[in-house]
Each structure stands twice: as C-alpha cells, then as structure tokens.
Amino acid sequence: MxxxxxxxxxxxxxxxxxxxxxxxxxxxxxxxxxxxxxxxxxxxxxxxxxxxxxxxxxxxxxxxxxxxxxxxxxxLGPDTLEFEPKGGLVVASTAEGLAALRALAVRQEAAGVRAEPVDRVHDLEPHLAPGIPGGVHYPQDAQVQxxxxxxxxxxxxxxxxxxxxxxxxxxxxxxxxxxxxxxxxxxxxxxxxxxxxxxxxxxxxxxxxxxxxxxxxLPRRGFVLVTEPLPPLVRHKVYSADYVANVASSDAGLETSCVVEGTRGGTVLIGASRERVGFDTTMNPAVVTRLAAQACRLFPFLREVHMIRAYRGFRPYCPxxxxxxxxxxxxxxxxxxxxxxxxxxxxxxxxxxxxxxxxxxxxxxxxxxxxxxxxxxxxxxxxxxxxx
Missing domain, CATH: 3.50.50.60 (FAD/NAD(P)-binding domain)
Structure with a gap:
C-alpha cells in the first residue's frame, strides 16, 4: 500500500x-x-x-x-531556480584572521570541500577594498532564488x-x-x-x-539590505571571516558580519545580522546602519549606491x-x-x-x-x- x-x-x-x-x-x-x-x-x-x-x-x-x-x-532547469554556481570568497582583514581561516579550510578540505587559498583577492574581486591580506576561494558555493x-x-x-x-x-x-x-x-x-x-x-x-x-x-532575527540594480560588480558571494564564528555563536546579543553578493537582477544583497529577540519584527535602523557600514568597508564603491529596501525574518535554530x-x-x-x-x-x-x-x-x-x-x-x- x-x-x-x-x-x-x-x-x-x-x-x-x-x-x-x-x-x-x-x-x-x-x-x-x-x-x-x-x-x-x-x-x-x-x-x-x-x-x-x-x-x-x-x-x-x-x-x-x-x-x-x-x-x-x-x-528542473537552472533558470527556474535562478541557480548560480558562482563560488564564494571568504576574506580576512588581519594576518591572524587569515591564519585561522586557512586552518579551517585545511579541515574542510579533509572533509571533502574544495578550498583554495588566495593571496591576490583582487584578482577575483577587483572592487574589494585595498589592504586585505588574503582569503580562501570556495568554488562549490552557490546561490538560488x-x-x-x-x-x-x-x-x-x-x-x-x-x-x-x-x-x-x-x-x-x-x-x-x-x-x-x-x-x-x-x-x-x-x-x-x-x-x-x-x-x-x-x-x-x-x-x-x-x-x-x-x-x-527558536527564532533568531536577521536583516538583509538590498541595493538599487547595478552592473555586475560583485562576482562571488563575498564575506568576512568572522561570519563563520557568528553562525556558530550562541550569544543572545546582536551580531553582524558582512556578506555581500550580487543577484541576477543586478541588485546587491548585504547581510547578515543575528539576534535573539523572540518574534519581534521591529525594524531596527541601528542594525541597518551597521550592516551598511561593514559592507562599505569591504566594497568602497557601495558608499555611492542607494539602498532600496531592507527586509527581515527569523532563522529557526536549535540550541x-x-x-x-x-x-x-x-x-x-x-x-x-x-x-x-x-x-x-x-x-x-x-x-x-x-x-x-x-x-x-x-x-x-x-x-x-x-x-x-x-x-x-x-x-x-x-x-x-x-x-x-
């Protein structure tokens, strides 16, 4: 039966x-x-x-x-999903952060992930801020709508x-x-x-x-910012190395770590924030301001770009x-x-x-x-x- x-x-x-x-x-x-x-x-x-x-x-x-x-x-067809195997680039702002990031990449490689150390991050993302010491390229990272x-x-x-x-x-x-x-x-x-x-x-x-x-x-509130449509200036999903630590954190307070990526429609998405506030849907301008500032430090051209909206939702997490x-x-x-x-x-x-x-x-x-x-x-x- x-x-x-x-x-x-x-x-x-x-x-x-x-x-x-x-x-x-x-x-x-x-x-x-x-x-x-x-x-x-x-x-x-x-x-x-x-x-x-x-x-x-x-x-x-x-x-x-x-x-x-x-x-x-x-x-089903990649267009029906807006599936984009664009790859990810994780960057570190300090030598210490880069060492920790690459140590993680070694463990991930041992578990079957493709992870490629990158010294010249601007070869992959020309519009990144100067002075970034390096990162790791993850060619298997992707995106869907x-x-x-x-x-x-x-x-x-x-x-x-x-x-x-x-x-x-x-x-x-x-x-x-x-x-x-x-x-x-x-x-x-x-x-x-x-x-x-x-x-x-x-x-x-x-x-x-x-x-x-x-x-x-339990719910964990997060905000995402959306820019006006732009030419394709961000090639990969790009985020700072502290994002990994924030994902695994149990801190009840506000945490933000920069994630920037382009979409097929030309907009740029900026995240990510995490905070435990129950099901409170209140718009928090301070979170929006912090995310925007972090994104502009990573990609300075964003300082001249208009944000058209910000949305928020709840991530369901277990302890x-x-x-x-x-x-x-x-x-x-x-x-x-x-x-x-x-x-x-x-x-x-x-x-x-x-x-x-x-x-x-x-x-x-x-x-x-x-x-x-x-x-x-x-x-x-x-x-x-x-x-x-």
Missing part, C-alpha cells in the same frame, strides 16, 4: 521533502497556512554554502545537498502526484498504539497520514508540540546549531525536518532526501540515515522522554 505522507510547511525545506517523497512514489500532501515560500524562505538570501560550516554533521548534509542542487538544476526554488520543487512534486492544502495544522490524530494516523487542521479538515513531516521552519517547535513531539526550535532531521521516537510517524537556522535553503535538498530515506527505511539519492545520526531528534531527549 502506498505510504501517505503529510508535509507541514511549504517553504523550501518542506518543498524539498515533498519533491523527494513524491519522487519515491509516496502519496504526499503539503499543508501550509500561507503561500508557498511565504515564511522564512522569503526572507533568505539563497545561500548554498559549504564555506561557512565546520566539519561534522552539518557539513556532511551540506555536501549531500550541494550535489542534489546540481541534480535539481539539471532536472529561494521562493522560486521552493515553488519549482513543489511544482515538480505535484507533477509526481503531490497535493497542496491550505490550512493550519492544529493537532495530530493518533491510533491506539500512539502512532500517527493523520492531522487535523484548525478548520477541522482531517488529512490522513502514515507519517507527518515537521518542516515548519521557525514554527517547527510549535508544530512539534501540536504533534505531541516538541523540539526546541546546538544543528538542524533536527529524522523520526521522533516519542510519536511513531512524526519526522522532523527543521531547525536549520540560516542554512535551510542550502540544506533543503539533502534534508528532503534524508527524510525520504527515513520514510523508506533505506538510502535514497545518496542520503543514508546511518551516515547522519548526529541530526536525529533523540539528541534532545532526556531519559524521561521530554524535550530539554
């Missing part, structure tokens, strides 16, 4: 889960209270990065995802038989053994399911609670800064796929393939559950079965 799967969340991670599950022959329903890609996905830059990850479970998932983004571009990518993956899932249902999941429906038999929406609709995938992004913690399997997924991907032992049939923080877009295809492998009980498209045990939700559980 065909396995019925309900995917909660129509962002890029949920769309990737639906795509892979439908491709594997499952009966898939995607449910979301809003439009496709309307949540955290619409607030992202489209990062597909290996360069910012330490060796370990997240980098392993990122390497799988990077290969699957290539496959998706081939199957997040909402287009989510929509393309979900359309492909629908072509393979998936359905989209608008609604808010209110509760799980379980059988006598406590296992999932479906979900009920706030409007009272019953969606039968053998398995439910929690791909609700920033709201993954709340959805997990409604399913009887809470996980600690150990790793996503939670896999079946929850407390409620048979619940599979989590959330907590990716700012890396969800890049990690989406690998997450979708890994979730599908868990559902199948065997490897799928290069994803082997036995190779990704560090992402399982049981790492958060106490002996009593409650989430920490």
């Amino acid at each position: 065909t396995q019925k799967v309900v995917v909660v969340g129509a962002g890029v991670v949920g769309a990737a889960c639906a795509f892979h599950a439908a491709l594997a022959g499952m009966d898939v329903t995607v449910v979301d209270r809003g439009p496709v890609g309307g949540g955290t996905t619409s607030r992202g830059e489209g990062n597909v990065l290996l360069s910012d990850k330490q060796p370990g479970p997240e980098l392993d998932l990122a390497r799988l995802s990077r290969a699957l983004w290539d496959e998706a571009a081939g199957e 997040p909402v287009l990518a989510a929509a393309a993956l979900l359309r492909a899932a629908v072509r393979h038989g998936a359905r989209f249902h608008t609604g808010e999941v209110a509760a799980a429906v379980t059988g006598e053994d406590g296992g999932i038999t479906g979900v009920r929406t706030a409007a009272g609709d019953l969606l039968p399911a053998d398995a439910v995938v929690n791909a609700a992004g920033t709201w993954g913690g709340e959805v997990g609670r409604r399913l009887g399997a809470p996980v600690e997924v 150990d800064h790793l996503p939670v991907v896999g079946p929850d032992p407390r409620v048979p049939g619940v599979v989590h796929a959330c907590g990716h923080e700012g890396a969800g877009i890049g990690l989406a295809p690998g997450t979708g393939a890994l979730v599908t492998a868990h559902l199948l009980g065997r490897p799928w498209r290069g994803a082997d559950p036995a190779a990704h045990t560090g992402l399982l939700p049981d790492r958060f559980l106490t002996l009593g079965g409650a989430s920490r």
